[in-house]
């Protein structure tokens with residue numbers, strides 16, 4: 001069996017008495033989309049933040065491509081190849097679409113400490129940025145300020161930024177949130193092709209998208225993974241239906 | 251050419267025109283005032299890198315201004331009395347050569363900014379303001395209580411330091427030196443802002459968490475900007491010492507930090523020529539109202555209030571409109 005790109009073992013995180021992560025084990029295998037679903041407040045975003053290195057777990061280990069990164073900070077993990085999108089769009093609002101993505105390219109290529117050359121004249125930055133922008137279909141918005149984009153376009157920009165990092169693994173926190181059916185459909189199509197570049201840990205509430213995309217689904221409730229399996233297995237799981245999918249239908 | 255570029259050109263050429271006209275008319279004092287504007291604008295241009303581009307509200311830039319000033323004063327006084335600065339392990343002499351003094355001033359203020367920035371950047375916001383103020387105050391009290399270089403009384407440079415081929419005591423020549431340095435720094439700053447580093451710095455100001463997720467350490471970016479900022483303000487301090495041929499702890503006082511910040515805010519935070527507009531307005535007000543009333547600072551306060559409440563872009567923003575990116 002291939003080595004997991006991301007391997008999480010025994011992860012625990014408490015906020016006071018609240019268990020946001022309760023002994024979480026999770027693998028992300030090469031080429032797969034692993035969906036993480038669960039009700040609001042289950043601890044999905046908290047898990048993503050721990051994997052990205054933004055908050056430290058109380059216990060457990062996180063390995064990226066075989067390497068223990070539990071003690072590394074967010075910057076180091078990004079450099080090792082983790083790209084994450086934020087649940088609430090977190091782009092630089094005053095920057096144009098192009099500048100936002102160029103910044104990601106500069107981070108990946110370690111071209112940040114160049115002081116005198118105009119960034120817009122540096123094709124090593126602009127060409128990969130434009131490529132990523134074109135792939136998500138924002139080419140005609142390149143010069144627009146991120147703050148002036150529509151909600152859906154800003155979500156798409158998040159994906160372009162993640163793409164431009166050419167990561168080893170994507171961590172996407174509810175990329176479809178508030179997208180509308182049209183946007184969700186085209187994003188589903190985009191993510192479908194993406195898994196071959198790098199596997200995706202996908203937190204998502206849109207069940208159509210999850211069922212269409214996921215190779216594997218894990219269900220998180222009260223910080224615990226209560227079930228993990230293929231789409232068919234999860235759909236058939238009585239416990240999951242009671243704990244989560246049932247709520248959705250109701 | 252955008253409106254802001256046109257305004258910048260007007261400001262730059264305007265200052266030059268004032269100095270040349272005053273020189274032709276024999277108004278030496280006005281040439282000196284124009285020189286003071288150029289030097290103070292340079293101090294503000296330094297702060298603008300940290301405050302305007304990086305969003306770092308430093309209330310301690312007097313430290314760098316003063317360190318630059320003392321670098322000039324100390325080097326010059328040693329040269330004046332033929333006393334080596336250091337005798338062991340190697341003998342280092344003082345100097346009166348401006349370019350050497352500038353380099354030393356920038357190195358010293360840059361190192362101070364590295365140390366102060368590394369500690370202050372553990373915090374942001376109000377705490378950052380207070381820590382930078384605290385460090386500047388420590389250096390201020392150190393200068394006051396250090397008798398070797400004049401303590402409270404300050405230190406005289408005697409004649410002005412030298413620049414090969416120019417008579418620096420000639421007001422117009424000294425203006426030309428200060429003006430040229432200001433324009434070089436503003437030109438480099440313009441390049442900096444459009445560079446990859448400028449992008450990262452602006453990104454660090456807007457969204458530090460996002461920057462981390464791109465593998466860019468925002469603290470390192472901000473610290474680098476803080477050092478560059480301190481170096482530029484340090485350079486202006488060395489020129490200011492030469493303008494007055496005197497340095498005193500007043501250069502290091504918190505009032506000086508406040509004044510430098512006023513130049514930037516009046517002119518327009520983050521606007522390339524904002525510090526020049528702000529410093530020019532400040533000197534014009536001080537010169538014209540300072541004679542009329544002791545309380546001209548009250549009017550200055552009122553003006554600042556108006557800018558902060560109604561014209562965040564300062565003078566530049568008022569005339570040229572909102573800043574455009576990229």
Ligand SMILES: Nc1ncnc2c1ncn2[C@@H]1O[C@H](COP(=O)(O)OP(=O)(O)O)[C@@H](O)[C@H]1O
Nearest residue numbers: 015018020038039040041042043044045046047
């Ligand atoms: N920094 C924090 N401090 C305290 N509680 C937190 C913090 N972050 C999240 N929580 C709590 O942890 C639980 C899980 O939150 P979150 O991971 O955002 O859930 P999800 O993304 O699954 O909706 C929630 O009850 C939330 O209120």
Ligand SMILES: [Mg+2]
Nearest residue numbers: 044045046087
């Ligand atoms: Mg969430």
